[in-house]
Amino acid sequence: MVKNTLRREDALTRERIIEEAIALLDSSGEGGLTFRALAERLATGAGALYWHIANKNDLLAAACDAIVARRLGAPPVDASPQDIIRAVALELFDAIDAHPWIGPALTRAPWQAPLVRILERLGQQIRALGIPQAEQFAAVSALLGYILGVSVQNAANAQTGKQLGGDRSAILGQLAGAWAQLDADAYPFTRSIAAQLREHDDRMDFLAGVDLILRGLQRG
Amino acid sequence: MVKNTLRREDALTRERIIEEAIALLDSSGEGGLTFRALAERLATGAGALYWHIANKNDLLAAACDAIVARRLGAPPVDASPQDIIRAVALELFDAIDAHPWIGPALTRAPWQAPLVRILERLGQQIRALGIPQAEQFAAVSALLGYILGVSVQNAANAQTGKQLGGDRSAILGQLAGAWAQLDADAYPFTRSIAAQLREHDDRMDFLAGVDLILRGLQRG
């Protein structure tokens, strides 16, 4: 009876399912999202979820879109196109870092709602930069590809770091050590930047790359 | 120790397992790689595979590395750093297009063998370009992030296109139609480039982005 009244008070909705899915994904990772676990959290049966969502892919895409929409929520005002692009890029970098399951989810549903949201935000600024119409598509897809690619890579790094024990500098130190021991003939470059690996700042490097692309665009 | 005894013609080896896994992944996609299906193809039991590989992740990473090593096999000669970088970029773009499962596999094993191979190849050219030591890490990780990000995105597009029916121009036309019907106030940019979506060449846009980054690097 307690269970029944509980269910009545907060009826199952698509939104509630998505919110709980996000919580599950954030706390237990990609593998933690299970229809059984989700149903238990929502005090319902696994089959009930299918009344509101089509399948797991649909759920993942919806969860992803909810995060992206939230992060891109605040409309930018009074800033240069470059600054807005940088802000959007950092917002996505941080969002994917906070929710590492977004990367795979975005890749699995290309050109759907979340990606189009980002495309639009970046595209408006590409236009504001005065890039000719014929080059806008290439410009925005380069920017989009870079932002998502580096962010996903960074989140994956952080994630495996967490799985290995948490201490970031220890992990990086260990990796740097492994690189330093690579074959000197085959891997001269990797060996030479092993030290930099330990000191570098992913977020700053990411932003530097965005600036690189912006610079290239303006002198195209 | 030297093995004197004759090996069975069809003895199970790590290499044979990896080759068969690649064949399975290529023909049936990521979900097609199953220990049962793989064991059947190799005329053995599922458990036998675990004598040669640690788990599915290990297998996926090994398959991924085999492809990357093969594609980066030919050592570059007599070409400018820029041309070599472009060649490596295109090689990876085509490899990921041909084996779409590589994207997720690369992301799941960051900074392991395959990624380090690519890092080294790109890094040697970054060095040859005369980028200062202190900036080399940021430069190569920007390039790497862009190349993988756009390639993975492109492969995912092609993949879902295949799933939906195969006719690329029909799919793009349909997507362009959907974009053209988006809300005019919220999505002005996306609507405006819907037409370009139909005509653009992913591979050329990708290469244009590489050049953008190279240009930015040289004027940094």
Added chain:
DNA sequence: ACCTGAACACCGTTCAAGT
């Protein structure tokens, strides 16, 4: 309309037992 929960057809992985 919405929900239940058992059932179906799968998975990856393990392990006693064989050769």
Added chain:
DNA sequence: ACCTGAACACCGTTCAAGT
């Protein structure tokens, strides 16, 4: 050392049956 194949503990998804 290497392989077998049944068993375990899971999955996503479906669907008759309930309210």
